[in-house]
Every structure is written in structure tokens, then in C-alpha cells.
Amino acid sequence: MSFVLGSGLTRFGRHEGRGTLDLMSEAAAAALADAGLERGDIDGLICGYATTMPHIMLATVFAEHFGLKPTYAHAVQVGGATGFAMTMLAHLLVDSGAARRVLVVGGENRMTGQSRDASIQALAQAGHPVYEVPFGPTIPAYYGLVASRYMHEHGSSEADFAELAALMRRNAVRHPGAHFRDPITAADVLASRPIATPLKMLDCCPVSDGGCAVVIGREPGRLAPVAIRAATQVHTSQHVSAAPDLGTFGAGRSTARALEAAGRSLADVEYGAIYDSFTVTLALLLEEIGLAPRGGSGQLARDGHFELDGALPLNTHGGLLSYGHCGVAGAMAHLAETHLQMTGRAGERQVPRAGVALLHGDGGVLSSHVSLVMEAA
Amino acid sequence: MTAASVPDWTRGEPGVALQRCAGCAHVWYFRRGFCPACGREAPETFAAGGQGTVHAATLVHRAPDDAYRALAPYGLVLVELDEGPRMMAHAPADLAIGDRVVLGFREIAGRPLPYFQRSRPPGGADR
Numbered sequence: 001m002s003f004v005l006g007s008g009l010t011r012f013g014r015h016e017g018r019g020t021l022d023l024m025s026e027a028a029a030a031a032l033a034d035a036g037l038e039r040g041d042i043d044g045l046i047c048g049y050a051t052t053m054p055h056i057m058l059a060t061v062f063a064e065h066f067g068l069k070p071t072y073a074h075a076v077q078v079g080g081a082t083g084f085a086m087t088m089l090a091h092l093l094v095d096s097g098a099a100r101r102v103l104v105v106g107g108e109n110r111m112t113g114q115s116r117d118a119s120i121q122a123l124a125q126a127g128h129p130v131y132e133v134p135f136g137p138t139i140p141a142y143y144g145l146v147a148s149r150y151m152h153e154h155g156s157s158e159a160d161f162a163e164l165a166a167l168m169r170r171n172a173v174r175h176p177g178a179h180f181r182d183p184i185t186a187a188d189v190l191a192s193r194p195i196a197t198p199l200k201m202l203d204c205c206p207v208s209d210g211g212c213a214v215v216i217g218r219e220p221g222r223l224a225p226v227a228i229r230a231a232t233q234v235h236t237s238q239h240v241s242a243a244p245d246l247g248t249f250g251a252g253r254s255t256a257r258a259l260e261a262a263g264r265s266l267a268d269v270e271y272g273a274i275y276d277s278f279t280v281t282l283a284l285l286l287e288e289i290g291l292a293p294r295g296g297s298g299q300l301a302r303d304g305h306f307e308l309d310g311a312l313p314l315n316t317h318g319g320l321l322s323y324g325h326c327g328v329a330g331a332m333a334h335l336a337e338t339h340l341q342m343t344g345r346a347g348e349r350q351v352p353r354a355g356v357a358l359l360h361g362d363g364g365v366l367s368s369h370v371s372l373v374m375e376a377a
Numbered sequence: 378m379t380a381a382s383v384p385d386w387t388r389g390e391p392g393v394a395l396q397r398c399a400g401c402a403h404v405w406y407f408r409r410g411f412c413p414a415c416g417r418e419a420p421e422t423f424a425a426g427g428q429g430t431v432h433a434a435t436l437v438h439r440a441p442d443d444a445y446r447a448l449a450p451y452g453l454v455l456v457e458l459d460e461g462p463r464m465m466a467h468a469p470a471d472l473a474i475g476d477r478v479v480l481g482f483r484e485i486a487g488r489p490l491p492y493f494q495r496s497r498p499p500g501g502a503d504r
Contacts, residue, residue, distance in 0.1 A: 117441065117442060120439075130387050131407055134486075134490060135467060135485075136440055136442075136444070136485075137437070137453060141435055141437045141453055144436075144453075145434070145435050145454075148433045149432060149433040149455075152475075195438055195439045196435045196436070196437045196438065196453075240465075241406065241407075242407065242463075246455075
């Protein structure tokens with residue numbers, strides 16, 4: 001077991017003139033302040049990666065820059081699943097006794113640090129360099145393929161997907177740090193311009209600048225204790241061409257193992273933090289995990305199931321779709337928001353009950369899956 | 378047939394090469410020197426027959442670079458080949474999931490790429 005001792009999340013959006021290390025530092029300083037800790041209290045450091053600052057030793061670079069002298073430090077790369085994978089590693093490190101307090105930090109100027117084309121091309125490299133990338137795919141195109149099959153098999157409609165984008169925006173309106181805060185309706189999503197059918201502009205997360213950090217420790221800290229009870233992974237395949245089943249990628253298997261290890265079931269989950277790079281990602285993950293029936297997540301959103309006062313509040317900061325996506329820190333924002341909710345500090349976004357939370361992230365094209373079960377002690 | 382004699386579009390030749398394990402009969406697409414299912418070495422490389430079924434389809438409007446911007450919107454599909462594996466390819470915009478398709482090649486963004494077209498009229502029986 002481990003505890004989340006503090007979290008720090010920057011505003012997402014445009015941070016003109018600020019680099020990866022700046023954004024990582026801002027988030028790390030905020031997480032330390034939240035935990036009431038000094039740099040010297042940290043003995044472990046886990047970093048991710050930044051497409052705008054490729055480096056073979058990013059954790060050591062950050063340790064030197066930020067002023068840490070850890071006895072354990074390195075980077076982790078699992079695409080969008082990196083944030084939760086880093087957190088899982090920190091959990092294992094403190095649980096094993098290899099470290100006492102681990103700083104987990106991500107950040108990137110993905111929006112202003114490179115051109116839009118460069119960002120899109122860098123991300124498309126998640127595809128196969130020989131058998132997929134030559135066809136001019138993009139990440140939205142890979143997910144457009146998945147969405148087309150999912151609609152065919154499970155009866156989801158574009159209107160169902162649109163409900164999830166509108167839900168994330170309703171949440172983001174309440175968060176001052178969100179990249180997009182102008183209210184949108186499902187009709188706005190349906191009317192937005194096509195990107196890779198059936199996905200339209202508002203079915204896709206933005207490219208943002210931002211950073212996020214958490215401190216994971218062996219003992220509870222100064223805040224109300226929030227424990228990581230279980231952490232699991234499943235990796236079925238890397239490439240969409242090689243995926244055995246475009247409706248079952250491993251998310252259900254990963255979360256089932258995590259809940260079992262935590263001695264919990266889906267019925268116990270009071271708060272959901274689910275990866276939402278695209279509306280179809282969120283729909284598919286909710287439905288494969290079992291938090292919604294197959295093809296039914298849009299209807300549940302329409303029915304208020306995922307609202308702050310609903311049965312399962314979801315990504316109350318606005319998710320990747322509206323809080324924004326800056327790479328590694330993108331899904332870490334889900335974790336920071338979960339921490340705020342579980343410590344009763346989410347302000348006007350506070351949900352009535354967040355005693356048990358299920359977090360799930362994916363990297364690539366639903367290629368890598370990481371799940372966390374967290375409990376307020 | 379030796380691996381080198383099977384036409385392979387990834388080498389600029391008009392064909393799709395598949396591989397089959399002599400031990401467990403697993404068939405796959407991404408070329409390698411061993412079976413990813415059982416690990417046995419020296420798989421047989423053979424030419425795909427070119428018949429398949431559309432498994433997933435998207436029309437890409439937002440292209441990744443200038444070469445593809447000139448083609449947008451373009452159809453991108455996953456085709457389930459009759460031999461089993463799925464492959465990515467280009468296709469006309471109006472293909473639908475379940476359509477039976479046949480392999481061809483088109484010069485796209487400066488190189489010959491697999492391009493699938495419907496192998497019988499719309500409304501034909503799906504599998």
C-alpha cells in the first residue's frame with residue numbers, strides 16, 4: 001500500500017515561452033507544497049517524457065534542474081498511460097521499501113513548443129513505421145477506425161459520443177485551470193468539423209501545455225489519507241492492425257484485477273477517472289470496464305449518471321477532452337483531481353462521496369492499460 | 378517460395394506478403410523471423426490472395442503533412458484478409474464495414490500503396 005501525500009496541477013492551455021522543465025517544476029513545487037514537504041524529503045523521482053524535449057535521461061536532467069538528489073530516479077514511457085504507470089511504479093517502490101517518498105512528475109509545452117503538424121506527426125508514430133505510418137494516419141484516424149468498428153458492433157452513435165464531450169465540458173466550466181471552458185452542447189459536437197470520421201473536432205482532446213505532479217509515500221502525510229490499494233497493467237498489442245478485438249483491448253481485464261486485489265467490486269466505485277483522449281476512448285473504456293453497458297455510456301451521460309451528484313461522477317476537472325492534454329501530465333490531471341475529490345478539496349466541483357475511486361489510463365491506440373484503485377482511509 | 382521471391386509492398390513491390398508458422402499454423406502480417414504465437418523460427422512467407430472484408434473504416438480529413446493534405450479527405454481502412462490477419466490500407470471513401478474488397482495498388486504520396494476496392498456491387502451479401 002502507498003499514500004498520495006500531495007498533488008500539483010498547472011493550468012492547461014497556452015504557456016507561451018515556458019518549456020518542459022518549467023512546467024514540470026511548477027507542478028512539482030505545487031505538489032511538494034500541497035504535501036507540506038521540502039525537496040530534501042524526496043528520495044525517489046519518476047519522470048515521463050516530452051515530445052518537445054526528447055532526452056535519454058529526463059529524470060536525471062529534472063533532478064539536477066529542480067534541485068533533487070534522489071537515490072532512485074528514471075523515466076517511464078507508456079504513451080498516454082505513462083502517468084498512471086509512473087504512479088504504479090512509485091506505489092511499488094514505496095511498498096517494497098526501495099524509497100520512502102517518490103515525486104512523480106510530468107509536463108510538456110506540447111502546444112507552443114512545436115508546430116501543430118509536428119505534434120500530430122510525433123504522436124502518429126505510435127503506429128507501425130512500416131505497415132501503418134506510410135498510409136498517412138493520425139492518432140484521430142487510428143481512433144476513427146476503432147470508433148467505426150465499435151459503432152458497428154455495439155450500436156453506439158455519434159450522438160452518444162457527443163454526450164461525453166458535452167459532459168467533460170460541463171465539468172471543465174467549473175475548473176479555472178481548464179484549457180476549454182466555453183459551454184458546448186452535444187449538438188455543437190455533432191456540428192464540429194470532421195477530423196477522421198466518425199470523429200469530429202470536439203470528439204478530440206486538444207494539444208495543450210501543462211504539468212502535473214504527485215508525491216507518493218509509504219506513510220500518510222499531513223492531508224487526509226488517500227491510499228493506493230491496487231495497481232495493475234495489461235498490454236494486449238501495440239498496433240491497431242494487430243489488435244485482436246477492436247472492442248476488447250484489456251481495460252476490463254486490468255480493472256478487474258485491480259479491483260480484486262483491492263478487495264472491491266465495480267459496485268463499490270464512487271468516483272471514476274477514465275482516460276478520454278477521444279469521446280470514443282471514454283465510451284469504449286467505460287463500457288469495456290463495465291461502468292456502462294456496451295453501447296450505453298452516451299445514454300447514461302444523458303441521464304445524469306456521470307454528473308457531480310450522479311451515481312458515478314467522472315473526470316470532474318473536464319478530462320483530456322476539456323481540461324486538456326499535454327502528454328504525460330494529461331492523465332495525471334485525472335489523478336490530481338481524484339486526490340482533491342478524495343480529500344474534500346474540490347470546491348464547487350466537490351462530489352458527495354469519493355471514498356473509492358477507480359482510475360484507468362491507456363497509451364497508444366488502447367494498446368497499454370494501467371489501472372489504480374484508490375481509497376480514502 | 379522463398380521470402381525474397383514473394384512480392385511485398387513494403388519493399389516497393391505490388392503484393393502483400395504474409396507469414397505462416399510450420400509448427401502451429403499461426404498466420405500473421407508484420408514480417409519477422411519467428412512465429413509470434415509459439416516462437417518457432419523460419420516461418421513460410423507467402424503472398425496474400427488479395428481478397429478480404431472491411432473491418433473498420435475512416436475518412437481522414439485532417440492530414441498529418443503536406444503530401445497527405447493534397448489527398449484529403451482519404452479513406453483509410455482495416456481489411457481482414459481471407460487468410461486471417463488484418464491490414465491497414467487506403468480505400469475509396471464510400472466503403473462500409475462488411476464490404477467484400479479486393480487488393481490493388483495506387484501511387485500515393487510518392488509510392489505504391491495497397492488500395493482496396495469493393496469486389497462486388499453494394500448490397501451484395503456480407504459474411
